[in-house]
Amino acid sequence: MILRESEPGNIIIQKHKTYMLRPLTMANYWLAKQEPNGPRGYNFEHLKEEKKTVWDGVHNNLALKYMKEMKPSDLVLFYHTGNERQAVGIMEITSKPYPNPDEDNERFIVVDVKYKKPLKRPVTLDEMKKQKSFKDWELLRISRLSVMPVPKAIWDTIIKLSQT
Numbered sequence: 532m533i534l535r536e537s538e539p540g541n542i543i544i545q546k547h548k549t550y551m552l553r554p555l556t557m558a559n560y561w562l563a564k565q566e567p568n569g570p571r572g573y574n575f576e577h578l579k580e581e582k583k584t585v586w587d588g589v590h591n592n593l594a595l596k597y598m599k600e601m602k603p604s605d606l607v608l609f610y611h612t613g614n615e616r617q618a619v620g621i622m623e624i625t626s627k628p629y630p631n632p633d634e635d636n637e638r639f640i641v642v643d644v645k646y647k648k649p650l651k652r653p654v655t656l657d658e659m660k661k662q663k664s665f666k667d668w669e670l671l672r673i674s675r676l677s678v679m680p681v682p683k684a685i686w687d688t689i690i691k692l693s694q695t
Contacts, residue, residue: 607624
């Protein structure tokens with residue numbers, strides 16, 4: 532039973548005469564890959580310059596399923612593919628998913644993102660592979676997947692690695 536909103540973003544729930552504080556919404560964490568170079572390349576520096584962009588070009592069914600779960604205020608690791616293979620920065624989702632206006636098929640969706648900040652230093656795929664707790668994560672299991680969730684513990688570890 533919801534008693535009342537205690538402060539913006541939190542509610543108080545009564546359960547067996549015990550009061551618990553629960554967030555109304557929680558941000559999710561994601562990783563999105565992009566080839567930084569070449570004719571269709573787009574890198575984190577481009578996003579920094581533009582401040583915002585439409586994240587498009589995703590056609591894989593599993594990646595599209597994940598994109599449908601994205602919501603405004605979710606955070607995303609920007610991951611450079613190709614020769615770099617490293618997480619380089621953080622962006623924020625600013626829209627709900629919507630059909631890609633440049634595609635004829637409505638199942639292809641996009642989200643709007645904005646530049647948040649660079650990682651203190653990039654975290655390479657090789658560094659991530661050394662983390663035993665990452666072994667079941669999609670980045671290591673499904674190497675071609677372009678969008679995937681990042682469990683909070685893995686997100687925190689990547690942020691910590693970037694600070695060393």
